[in-house]
Amino acid sequence: MWPLLQKISEQVTRYETVVGPVWHVLVFLYRLIVVITVGGAVYGDEQSAFKCSQKIPGCENACYNSFAQISHLRFWAFQILAITTPTVFFNLYSSFVSGEIRKLKSSEEQLRIVEDKRDGQLTLTNTLSEREIGKMTRRKRGIGNLKVKLVYSDNEIKEVPVTNKIKAAYYVSVLLRLVLEGGFIYLGYVLYNIPVS
Numbered sequence: 001m002w003p004l005l006q007k008i009s010e011q012v013t014r015y016e017t018v019v020g021p022v023w024h025v026l027v028f029l030y031r032l033i034v035v036i037t038v039g040g041a042v043y044g045d046e047q048s049a050f051k052c053s054q055k056i057p058g059c060e061n062a063c064y065n066s067f068a069q070i071s072h073l074r075f076w077a078f079q080i081l082a083i084t085t086p087t088v089f090f091n092l093y094s095s096f097v098s099g100e101i102r103k104l105k106s107s108e109e110q111l112r113i114v115e116d117k118r119d120g121q122l123t124l125t126n127t128l129s130e131r132e133i134g135k136m137t138r139r140k141r142g143i144g145n146l147k148v149k150l151v152y153s154d155n156e157i158k159e160v161p162v163t164n165k166i167k168a169a170y171y172v173s174v175l176l177r178l179v180l181e182g183g184f185i186y187l188g189y190v191l192y193n194i195p196v197s
Helices: 002-013 020-043 059-067 072-118 130-143 164-192
Strands: 146-153 156-163
Touching (some): 156 164
Antiparallel strands (some): 146 156
């Protein structure tokens, strides 16, 4: 499980700004640690100590449900899951685009080798058919303008492919996370704002 999480984290941090890693530590790591370690001890059995002022049988559950519609732990776990989802989708998309870029580079290398052997004259009998060249052209169009950014990670410098589509996907994922954060703050206020009379 940890190697998978580490790989997702590395993939996402390749495209982040300076604020991104701080946000990930605070949002994901800190919340996860608090929910796992402290949450169970504090909110493990919320209903056992709850006392309802009505003496009608069965009303205690209804009374508690009107007091707390959802458990704090479930709410926080759902919040972590929801806020992590855009990051996971961005990871999947950037991995897909990186794979397409690798395929494109491999096809271009094969094309260079064929052109060197045939002095620039391509025929259908060569290793690359017109269909494969068409695929390569469509792939290049799908990727768009490709730039390579150098990133220092794990004591080495790595090349990170950057396209306008990857940038747009990153900004959409950040915007979705912000909207989800705001939505969960509002939901927390609505669910746990208990009027005192």
